[in-house]
Amino acid sequence: MTKKILLMLTVITAWIVLLGVPASVADDALKVGAYGGYFKDSFDKHIFPDFTKETGIKIQSVAEPTGEAWLVQLEQAARAGQAPADVNMMSQTVMLRGQRTQLWTPYDLKEIPNHKYLLPQSINRYPDGRVSGIGAVGWYITLVSNTNVFKTAPSSWADMWKPDKKNSLGLLALVSNSFLLEITAKTFFGGCDILNSKDGILKVMNKLAELKPNVKLWYRDEGQFQQALQSGEIPMGQYYHDVAGLAAADGHPVRSTFPKEGGVYDSGSWAVSKASKKLKEAYIFINYMCRPEIQAKLSRKVGTAPTVKRDVTGLTDKEFSSVSSDIPPIIPRYDIYTGELSDWVNQKWTEMVTK
Amino acid sequence: MIGEKPKGLRAHLTLTYPALMLGIFFIVPFGLMAAVSFFHRQPGGFYIPGFELTNYKNLYTALFGRTLVFSLFVAGLSAAVCVSIGFPFTYFITRMKRRAQVVWLVLLMSVLSLSEVIVGFAWSLLLSRTAGLSNLFVWLGLMERAVAWYPGFMALLFGICYLAFPYTVLVLYPPLSRLDPALPEAAQTLGASPIRTFFTVVVGSLRNAIVAAFVMVFVFTLGAYLLPQILGRPRHWTLSVLITDAAIYQTNMPLSAAMAIFFMFVSLVLVALTMMIGKRKRIKTV
Numbered sequence: 030m031t032k033k034i035l036l037m038l039t040v041i042t043a044w045i046v047l048l049g050v051p052a053s054v055a056d057d058a059l060k061v062g063a064y065g066g067y068f069k070d071s072f073d074k075h076i077f078p079d080f081t082k083e084t085g086i087k088i089q090s091v092a093e094p095t096g097e098a099w100l101v102q103l104e105q106a107a108r109a110g111q112a113p114a115d116v117n118m119m120s121q122t123v124m125l126r127g128q129r130t131q132l133w134t135p136y137d138l139k140e141i142p143n144h145k146y147l148l149p150q151s152i153n154r155y156p157d158g159r160v161s162g163i164g165a166v167g168w169y170i171t172l173v174s175n176t177n178v179f180k181t182a183p184s185s186w187a188d189m190w191k192p193d194k195k196n197s198l199g200l201l202a203l204v205s206n207s208f209l210l211e212i213t214a215k216t217f218f219g220g221c222d223i224l225n226s227k228d229g230i231l232k233v234m235n236k237l238a239e240l241k242p243n244v245k246l247w248y249r250d251e252g253q254f255q256q257a258l259q260s261g262e263i264p265m266g267q268y269y270h271d272v273a274g275l276a277a278a279d280g281h282p283v284r285s286t287f288p289k290e291g292g293v294y295d296s297g298s299w300a301v302s303k304a305s306k307k308l309k310e311a312y313i314f315i316n317y318m319c320r321p322e323i324q325a326k327l328s329r330k331v332g333t334a335p336t337v338k339r340d341v342t343g344l345t346d347k348e349f350s351s352v353s354s355d356i357p358p359i360i361p362r363y364d365i366y367t368g369e370l371s372d373w374v375n376q377k378w379t380e381m382v383t384k
Numbered sequence: 385m386i387g388e389k390p391k392g393l394r395a396h397l398t399l400t401y402p403a404l405m406l407g408i409f410f411i412v413p414f415g416l417m418a419a420v421s422f423f424h425r426q427p428g429g430f431y432i433p434g435f436e437l438t439n440y441k442n443l444y445t446a447l448f449g450r451t452l453v454f455s456l457f458v459a460g461l462s463a464a465v466c467v468s469i470g471f472p473f474t475y476f477i478t479r480m481k482r483r484a485q486v487v488w489l490v491l492l493m494s495v496l497s498l499s500e501v502i503v504g505f506a507w508s509l510l511l512s513r514t515a516g517l518s519n520l521f522v523w524l525g526l527m528e529r530a531v532a533w534y535p536g537f538m539a540l541l542f543g544i545c546y547l548a549f550p551y552t553v554l555v556l557y558p559p560l561s562r563l564d565p566a567l568p569e570a571a572q573t574l575g576a577s578p579i580r581t582f583f584t585v586v587v588g589s590l591r592n593a594i595v596a597a598f599v600m601v602f603v604f605t606l607g608a609y610l611l612p613q614i615l616g617r618p619r620h621w622t623l624s625v626l627i628t629d630a631a632i633y634q635t636n637m638p639l640s641a642a643m644a645i646f647f648m649f650v651s652l653v654l655v656a657l658t659m660m661i662g663k664r665k666r667i668k669t670v
Contacts, residue, residue, distance in 0.1 A: 097633045104430055104635070126635060129429035196532075202618075203633050245535065247618055249633075260514045262532065367428040375634050379626065380447050383618040 058087040059310040062099065062114035064297075065092030066251075067272060071331045080317055086310050095206075095250075096123040096297075100132075107132055107304040115305040116314055118165050118297040122205050124153050125367040127300065128161055134301040135159035140312040143319035151336040153298050162298030163315050164336030166327055169270040169292035169358065170201075170208065176282040178264035186216045186288045189265065194243045199254040199266030202247035204378035205366035207267065208293045211359050213237050215290045224362050230374065234381050247382060259283055267293075271332035274351065287354040294358035296336060328352045421641035431638050439642035448626075452647065455606060455622040456654065462544045463601040467594060469545075470552035471560075475586060477553075478561040489557070492550040500547060504614035507543045508534055511615075540616040544608055548601045555600050559593035560586075595662035599655050606651055623647050 061077070063069040069092050077088045091114040093099040100123045106113050119127065127133050138144050138160055144152065151164025172183055189198055201207030213233050214221045223229035245263050248254040251272065257263040259281040270292060273285035299318065301311045317323060324335040325342040334353045335342050342349075365374055424434040477488050498506075510516050513532035521527040533539055567589065571581040587594070609624040623643065631640035
């Protein structure tokens with residue numbers, strides 16, 4: 030009896046120890062992380078099969094949760110020498126946070142010849158100049174509205190402050206992914222320079238606090254807002270231009286508008302965790318993704334803005350304007366959310382929203 | 385064997401398995417969290433191992449205090465609502481025929497198969513203006529036009545109680561079904577009204593079960609994370625929401641660990657106090 034139990038315990042212990050051994054050792058596929066749901070599905074359908082056909086490199090796609098949550102997982106895993114995915118699509122805030130802990134493997138640009146097509150801002154660099162990320166896709170946060178409830182499209186972010194919008198907005202809940210500070214600064218304070226000081230940030234937050242009675246939902250997850258937007262329960266708000274476009278194409282009464290102050294331009298970059306052992310394959314993949322025709326395909330099929338120069342993509346004016354706009358975009362102040370001020374800004378933001 | 389202390393190596397060995405599992409899946413993760421709560425926070429980055437009390441000092445804000453009090457309040461109120469409805473409800477179930485009891489219990493158990501996410505979204509739909517119950521009332525002529533009953537405090541309380549109610553009944557069912565029917569009968573023979581019997585005899589003799597159910601629901605609802613986001617307004621966000629925001633969205637592990645540990649400590653003290661009050665009253669009545 031005792032022997033049996035001892036044996037059982039040994040087996041269980043061995044099993045637990047074995048679980049800790051990286052499963053990727055035997056696995057030859059390149060693991061690519063993309064935001065779960067619509068993004069990953071589109072990549073699985075339109076991009077990955079063609080890539081495998083051409084290069085022979087198998088791809089296992091990994092569904093990423095929000096960038097911030099994925100960063101925590103990558104960071105913890107890297108401390109244990111593991112990489113849940115080799116190449117990851119990361120938003121800019123998260124890229125910078127990962128840079129602070131040297132999480133990303135620096136690239137040798139010679140291995141990615143197609144980087145010559147990229148827009149200059151599509152190459153992420155460590156402060157010392159090493160390359161940490163390569164632009165994957167760009168996207169816009171715009172003003173969306175339900176066409177049944179609002180017959181005419183709003184024209185300005187300032188429309189959200191109007192009294193007739195009481196209890197009818199859906200906004201992103203966090204300072205670092207809503208970029209509402211930048212939106213407010215651009216709309217009411219003539220630009221983002223006011224965000225250079227703590228006093229300025231507080232002034233902008235006070236202006237934002239006036240908006241609170243109009244907000245029905247502060248959402249952390251897109252799914253929380255999309256259904257309510259489509260049904261008209263929450264008829265207006267900020268949302269992703271590409272996803273809203275897809276919903277409209279599916280016949281839902283939703284429109285996405287670039288306000289006259291501009292949409293918020295954010296983007297995802299390909300980053301390789303320092304724990305990954307697949308750098309060679311990752312270079313081939315990233316180089317493939319930088320090709321102008323692949324970027325054009327993404328714009329047509331997924332609705333994202335290209336990270337390469339427009340003239341090389343071959344997109345028509347109509348195609349380009351459906352994923353982007355001629356109005357100069359609002360560029361997020363990532364430094365606020367990743368620098369020394371970040372904890373203070375988060376604290377003040379939560380106080381403002383929950384008061 | 386029952387009631388005896390385990391003797392010999394063999395009896396002790398059977399205990400090693402649960403002890404090992406408890407160690408691996410509870411004590412080690414908890415220890416890690418406790419350790420991280422003393423680590424040094426790198427602003428905008430991650431953390432560096434170390435030992436400092438800064439994270440606990442940073443808890444001293446109006447925001448944290450307000451959220452802590454609200455979280456405890458909403459959990460306490462939900463527990464009170466669940467127990468005060470669940471106790472008479474369970475009592476009536478236990479007085480039914482065996483078959484009817486089974487039907488009721490299976491119905492309640494089926495609610496447990498729903499996740500917090502499904503319950504949250506279902507209630508947000510049912511309480512909405514565009515597709516909600518108020519449309520039904522308009523159709524029946526009870527209301528003039530459809531309104532939204534969420535987000536708000538009542539919607540949140542409703543959602544939490546809906547989730548916690550089956551647990552309440554499950555905790556109360558065994559002691560109530562074991563209650564000797566001779567007790568209320570004797571009271572009624574002696575002239576007490578059914579209502580008086582219920583409050584003095586049934587409630588009185590099951591005070592411990594009530595306290596246990598209250599504590600269970602209280603602890604269960606303290607962890608509410610999704611419902612406050614879906615059914616509540618930002619001022620109804622619980623500490624679990626703030627802890628997740630700090631851990632995930634701000635990568636501030638040390639602060640979120642400190643919040644979680646402090647939250648747990650306060651909850652444990654409250655639970656201990658409740659249990660002590662329950663015990664003392666019992667001694668008095670005996």
